[in-house]
Amino acid sequence: MTDPAASPFSKPDALKRLKRRRASDVRFRLYGMGAIFLALGALVMLALSIGSQAISAATYHVARYDITLDPAVIAPPGENTPEEIARNVDGFWELVRDNLIATFPESDRDRATRLEVSEFITRLAVLPAARKVAARPQLIGNEIELAAPLNDDLDLYLKGQAFAERRVRVSGITSVAAQEDGSVLLTGQGAFTPIRTAMTTLESDGVNLEDGSVLLTAGAATGRLQGIEPGTARLELLTGTLDAFQGATATARIIALPEAQRVVSDQQIAWTLALQEMGRISRVPRWSLLTHSDSTYPELAGGLAALVGSLFTMLVTALVAIPIGILAAVYLEEFAPKNRLTDFIEVNINNLAAVPSIVFGLLGAAVYINFLGMPRSAPLVGGLVLALMTFPVVIIAARAALKAVPPSVRSGALAIGASQMQTVFHHVVPLAAPGILTGAILGMARALGETAPLLLIGMVAFVGDVPSSPTDESTVMPVLIFSWSNNAERAWEPMTSAMIVILLAVLLLMNGLVVFLRRKYERRW
Numbered sequence: 135m136t137d138p139a140a141s142p143f144s145k146p147d148a149l150k151r152l153k154r155r156r157a158s159d160v161r162f163r164l165y166g167m168g169a170i171f172l173a174l175g176a177l178v179m180l181a182l183s184i185g186s187q188a189i190s191a192a193t194y195h196v197a198r199y200d201i202t203l204d205p206a207v208i209a210p211p212g213e214n215t216p217e218e219i220a221r222n223v224d225g226f227w228e229l230v231r232d233n234l235i236a237t238f239p240e241s242d243r244d245r246a247t248r249l250e251v252s253e254f255i256t257r258l259a260v261l262p263a264a265r266k267v268a269a270r271p272q273l274i275g276n277e278i279e280l281a282a283p284l285n286d287d288l289d290l291y292l293k294g295q296a297f298a299e300r301r302v303r304v305s306g307i308t309s310v311a312a313q314e315d316g317s318v319l320l321t322g323q324g325a326f327t328p329i330r331t332a333m334t335t336l337e338s339d340g341v342n343l344e345d346g347s348v349l350l351t352a353g354a355a356t357g358r359l360q361g362i363e364p365g366t367a368r369l370e371l372l373t374g375t376l377d378a379f380q381g382a383t384a385t386a387r388i389i390a391l392p393e394a395q396r397v398v399s400d401q402q403i404a405w406t407l408a409l410q411e412m413g414r415i416s417r418v419p420r421w422s423l424l425t426h427s428d429s430t431y432p433e434l435a436g437g438l439a440a441l442v443g444s445l446f447t448m449l450v451t452a453l454v455a456i457p458i459g460i461l462a463a464v465y466l467e468e469f470a471p472k473n474r475l476t477d478f479i480e481v482n483i484n485n486l487a488a489v490p491s492i493v494f495g496l497l498g499a500a501v502y503i504n505f506l507g508m509p510r511s512a513p514l515v516g517g518l519v520l521a522l523m524t525f526p527v528v529i530i531a532a533r534a535a536l537k538a539v540p541p542s543v544r545s546g547a548l549a550i551g552a553s554q555m556q557t558v559f560h561h562v563v564p565l566a567a568p569g570i571l572t573g574a575i576l577g578m579a580r581a582l583g584e585t586a587p588l589l590l591i592g593m594v595a596f597v598g599d600v601p602s603s604p605t606d607e608s609t610v611m612p613v614l615i616f617s618w619s620n621n622a623e624r625a626w627e628p629m630t631s632a633m634i635v636i637l638l639a640v641l642l643l644m645n646g647l648v649v650f651l652r653r654k655y656e657r658r659w
Contacts, residue, residue, distance in 0.1 A: 184638075187631035194420045194433060195284040195292050197254065197409060201229040202277045203267060209274055220268035226260035230280060237412075238373055238405055250401055255282050256431045283422075283433035284415065286625035287397040288406050292415070295624070296398055300336060300388040302328045304350065307384065310376045317360060318369040318376055320350075326367045329359070329386045336388065345392035347400050352382040354411040356404035359386070372404035397624075423632055427598050428614065432625035435618075437633050439600045443513055443593075443608030444582060444640075450517020450604055451524055451581050456574045458521075459528030463570075466529070467536040468558045487526035494523045495587030503591060510592035514604040519591060520581040527580065531573020535566040568655040572648050579644045583637065585612040611637045 208225040209218075234251045235242045241251040259282040267273050283289070290296040306325035313319055320326075333343055348359035350367070355374025359367060369379075393400055409415045426436025470476045498519030502508045508515045539562050547557040563570075588594070593609050594617060601608040609617075611633060618630040 184631045184634050187628045188635045189628075190293055190295065191423065191628035191632035192420055193417050195289045195415050196281050196418050197284050198414045198416075199230045199233045199280045199282070200277055201226075201233050201280055203274045204229065205274050208264075208267065209271070214271075216268040216271065219271070219274075220261075220265045223257050223261055223264055226264050226267075226280070227255070227257045230255055230260060230282070234405075238408070240373060241405070247401065250399060251405065253285055253402070254288065254405070255285065256434065258429065258431065258434055259283055284406075286432040286623065288402065289433060290625055291398050291403065292406065292410070292417075295628075297389065297391045297396060299390075300332050302332045302386040302388065303383060304328060304386050305383040307352075307379055307382065310379045312376060313368075316370075318357060318371050318379075320367045320369055320379060321365060323365050325365070326362050329367075329388070330362055332386075332388055336390065341390045343388070343390055345394075346388065346390040347393055349387040349389070349400060349403060350379075350384050351387070351404075351407050352384040353378040354408040355379060356407055358400050372401055373408050374404075420632075423629075424636075427600055428596060428609070428617075429598070430596075432621075432623060432629055435629060437611065437614055437636060439597050440609050440611045440614035440633075441636070442600050443516075443597070444610040446513035446601060446604045446608065447516040447520065447588075447610055448578060448582060450514055451520040452574075452578060454518060454521035455524040455528055455577065455581075459525050459574070459577075460532050460570055462525075463529045463532030463536060464558060464563065467533045468562065469554070483526050483529055487530060490586075491523055491584050492586040492590065494519055495590030497522065498587060499590045509605055509607075511595045511597070511607045511609070512605050513601065513608050513610075515591050516588050516593055516608075516610065517604065519587050520584060523584065523587065524577040524581050527577035528574050531576070532566070532570045535569025535573065536562060538569060539565045568652050571651050575644055575648045575651075579641050582641060582644070583612055585616050588613050589616070611640075 205214075207229060208222050213219075213222070231248075231252050234254060235248070238251060241247045260280065263278075263280045263282070267278075284292070287296060304325055307320050307322040308325075309321040311319045311321075329348065333348075337343060349372075350357050350359055350369060353374065355371065355376070355378035357369035357371045357379075360370055361368045387403075389396075398406075406415070422434070422436045424436065424441070425438055426434060427439040428437075429435040466476065466480065498515060502515045502518055503510055543561050543565060544557050547561045548554070552560065588610055594613050595607065595609065596617075597607050597609050599606075615630055615633045615637065618626045618633065
């Protein structure tokens with residue numbers, strides 16, 4: 135029988151060492167779990183931050199205008215060919231502006247108000263309608279419904295992202311009377327108490343309402359509050375009729391930011407709310423993000439040209455980097471003699487993988503553009519630059535996959551009379567293919583997200599047309615994201631996030647392809 139007293143763990147010192155080792159194991163597991171939770175937390179925060187902003191760009195507001203296609207405006211004599219009609223953006227835009235002025239007669243009182251109502255729609259927003267009419271000239275002279283995106287500032291206001299405002303429901307307005315000075319007197323016992331209470335609360339919270347505005351809306355009518363007394367309120371009517379306030383439940387909008395510091399005026403807010411009340415403004419999915427090219431106006435901009443440019447660039451990169459990288463790996467792993475020159479090449483390939491990507495951009499600009507005279511801003515040059523950057527990744531991954539093939543496979547093939555070439559390309563490379571493809575696609579995914587080298591070869595230029603070949607001027611998605619993020623207008627922020635989501639979706643698709651290929655062709659030894 136074993137003597138318990140002779141066990142090595144029967145001594146106190148041994149038990150203490152055992153306890154310390156177990157405690158060390160527990161700490162190590164906790165550190166690992168902490169690192170995983172930290173990484174997951176950072177990933178979740180990143181996804182929430184980008185996703186919350188991108189959701190806003192997924193939809194936008196579109197306004198509809200019933201316009202009559204006056205031939206004298208859109209197809210005057212001598213300018214009535216389809217090409218000239220499609221280019222007559224000013225004519226279509228004037229018809230839309232006239233429709234707005236007819237809807238809001240107060241907008242025609244002076245030049246400033248006409249300018250305010252003109253900002254509802256940008257001139258280029260009518261371009262699709264102009265092209266449609268040019269393709270169907272029989273529409274000229276008839277009335278059509280023209281739908282166009284709302285100005286980006288008004289779009290942000292309707293989404294509640296332009297500036298802060300407090301909304302209060304107001305009911306009990308019993309009488310409405312026009313005053314001699316042009317203002318409107320609203321009367322209602324206790325009707326305006328919620329507004330006074332909300333303003334008092336905001337001021338007690340430190341909000342300065344001295345230069346702000348209070349807009350009161352009932353139906354399609356909106357007025358700016360000029361003063362409140364117990365039971366009465368004085369209003370400056372901005373749009374609509376007085377009858378809309380009689381016995382209505384109105385909405386008061388308390389805006390602390392002074393009108394002079396806003397991109398949307400009180401008058402524009404009043405007109406926008408009136409159009410919304412008329413059912414002429416609707417919020418629709420922003421498919422233009424995937425179907426339109428870049429624009430200087432956020433409401434018209436899209437990423438189609440950058441998406442196609444990225445595909446062309448990746449095509450060039452794949453055609454150059456993958457075959458050359460795989461063949462280089464096969465030679466180095468299976469055929470190259472083991473000497474100092476081979477060791478020198480292997481070391482430098484590994485070092486090349488750590489070179490900053492902007493260095494490849496400098497190399498590409500010097501060699502491809504300045505020396506060989508290739509076109510700037512072209513996917514051809516971009517793909518060649520990214521191929522230089524992707525070479526080391528493909529070679530290293532392919533060599534690792536080739537090393538993973540058991541030597542017995544090579545020995546067996548040689549034993550039955552196969553040449554070294556047959557052994558490598560008939561047995562070793564097919565077995566290593568999943569690992570080789572995994573490395574190649576991961577290298578491509580890295581190249582897809584690169585920005586710095588492409589900036590140096592001019593792919594940051596504004597490109598309004600979708601490229602039709604790798605030699606056309608183009609940009610790519612990461613560079614487009616960089617350009618949009620530098621724009622000053624607030625509307626570009628959600629657009630940038632939406633483009634990041636599209637780029638991440640493409641990267642996830644490529645990573646999903648890697649997982650699929652690995653599981654489908656993976657061999658276990």
